[in-house]
Amino acid sequence: MKYYSTRNQHNSYSLSEAVAKGLASDGGLFVSDHLPHFDQNDFSQIDLLSNFAYKILKPFFHGDPLEEKLQSICDKTFSFSIPLKFFTDNKGILELYHGPTAAFKDVGARFLANTMENLLDPGDFKTILVATSGDTGSAVASAFHQNKNFKVVILFPLGKVSKRQEHLLSCYGDNVTSIAVEGSFDDCQRMVKETFLNNKISQSLRLSSANSINIGRLLPQCVYYAKASVDYLKQTGRSPSFIVPTGNLGNALAAVLVKEMGFGINKIVFSNNKNAVMENFFNKKRYEARKSVATIANAMDVGAPSNMERLLYYFPNFKDLFNFSLAHTADDEMIRRTIIDVYTQYKLEICPHTATAFQSLEQVDNDNCIVVATAHAAKFSDVVEPLLKKKVHIPESLQELLAKKSSFLKLQANTSQLEKYLFDILSF
Numbered sequence: 001m002k003y004y005s006t007r008n009q010h011n012s013y014s015l016s017e018a019v020a021k022g023l024a025s026d027g028g029l030f031v032s033d034h035l036p037h038f039d040q041n042d043f044s045q046i047d048l049l050s051n052f053a054y055k056i057l058k059p060f061f062h063g064d065p066l067e068e069k070l071q072s073i074c075d076k077t078f079s080f081s082i083p084l085k086f087f088t089d090n091k092g093i094l095e096l097y098h099g100p101t102a103a104f105k106d107v108g109a110r111f112l113a114n115t116m117e118n119l120l121d122p123g124d125f126k127t128i129l130v131a132t133s134g135d136t137g138s139a140v141a142s143a144f145h146q147n148k149n150f151k152v153v154i155l156f157p158l159g160k161v162s163k164r165q166e167h168l169l170s171c172y173g174d175n176v177t178s179i180a181v182e183g184s185f186d187d188c189q190r191m192v193k194e195t196f197l198n199n200k201i202s203q204s205l206r207l208s209s210a211n212s213i214n215i216g217r218l219l220p221q222c223v224y225y226a227k228a229s230v231d232y233l234k235q236t237g238r239s240p241s242f243i244v245p246t247g248n249l250g251n252a253l254a255a256v257l258v259k260e261m262g263f264g265i266n267k268i269v270f271s272n273n274k275n276a277v278m279e280n281f282f283n284k285k286r287y288e289a290r291k292s293v294a295t296i297a298n299a300m301d302v303g304a305p306s307n308m309e310r311l312l313y314y315f316p317n318f319k320d321l322f323n324f325s326l327a328h329t330a331d332d333e334m335i336r337r338t339i340i341d342v343y344t345q346y347k348l349e350i351c352p353h354t355a356t357a358f359q360s361l362e363q364v365d366n367d368n369c370i371v372v373a374t375a376h377a378a379k380f381s382d383v384v385e386p387l388l389k390k391k392v393h394i395p396e397s398l399q400e401l402l403a404k405k406s407s408f409l410k411l412q413a414n415t416s417q418l419e420k421y422l423f424d425i426l427s428f
Helices: 015-021 049-061 065-077 105-117 135-144 163-168 185-196 199-204 215-236 250-260 277-284 308-314 318-322 332-346 352-359 377-388 396-402 415-425
Strands: 003-005 008-013 030-032 084-086 091-095 126-131 150-157 176-182 207-209 241-245 268-272 325-329 369-373 409-412
Touching: 003 015, 008 015, 015 065, 015 105, 015 207, 015 215, 030 215, 030 308, 049 065, 049 215, 065 105, 084 215, 091 215, 105 135, 105 215, 126 135, 126 185, 135 150, 135 163, 135 176, 150 185, 150 415, 163 377, 163 396, 176 185, 176 415, 185 199, 185 207, 185 415, 199 415, 215 250, 241 250, 241 352, 250 268, 250 308, 268 277, 268 352, 277 325, 318 325, 332 352, 332 377, 352 369, 352 377, 409 415
Parallel strands: 091 369, 126 150, 126 207, 150 176, 176 409, 241 268, 241 369, 268 325
Antiparallel strands: 003 008, 003 030, 084 091
16 A cells, blocks of 8 residues: 655555654655455454554555564554443443553554654664643653654643643653643644754654554554444444544544445544634534644644544545534533433543543434543542542553653754754764
8 A cells, every 4th residue: 555645646645654753854744545445344353452453453564574463463553442331222432541540642653653664774773752731741751762763752731731741751761752832732733843854953853753643543543443333233233333532633534544444434523622623613614723722632622623624534525424424512611511321320530532522422413322431530630629529530540651750851842943842862
């Protein structure tokens, strides 16, 4: 399979090249030359998640040097559970937070790290530059930590992530450097993209991206949507709708791609916080980037989602997308009320992002649906515990990380300063 930039279909790349580059030289995002089509019934007897992942991802690796490594990559990546649990007879919650940093980003980050490690020649190195609105940073840090062939630089918006998120993305040390940017997540994301487009820096520091702009992050996220749709069908005899908390749009895009690949998915609901990018897109029938605003669902505080470019590439005719999807927005007060209501009714502790999805339940025109839980509530204890008036259970993996010391550097939202800083702090 070949890969192209969303902005240029003349130059083709292998998957290995697309993953290694992260961002195309013209600023576009890499997409496959086609989407494979599957018969969902062929997956019904595959219980082991890593084997399920191998089967669905194999066409994307076809003809690539990484193809023979795919099973090993899947085995290393999908080593923790991603359970679909039912809280009513036909409503399920897909728990994506059982990885080492308790967020769905663990899947993509681990897959990318395992993939990129197989791309390096002996003695080679890579610099991973990533922007985070909260969870990506810790997942990427965990995935690449103590790998001597990689240095990781994480940008996050100062004061705009939860205290526990801040600790978790800045507690690794060794080959991981965290930088607090005096600005928004959109500033962090802009600085990363501008640095990548500086060929001198990009080449000399061997830059690559671990954000969801990297197709190596996007592809593995398709696995859990496909698996959940198969499991839901086996349990209920029906196809589910997915309600997906949406920020930078990579997670929701994976659900869209799985539907396009032939898996039984009814509707896809893009759940926004007050930033409301997707709801605005659906209402106006055109995409408008906007300045992000701070909310208690901070990992979704995105005004210019990177993966919108991929979504528009696949759906230049908006009607095709609107036929099976919709968008809904929850403000902070709705999120708070939903966290309380869900615990009262179902005894489920949910994070603010997952709460936006639960708040969207009423938007689905039937009861057959799966709410996507993107992070563990313990990562947002400063929001959740006062609402529930109780302590939230902290997973063991998080307890270990929270016991470590954390530190980060500070920088203005200036790309030139970042580029100078990268040369100063990076030396292999």
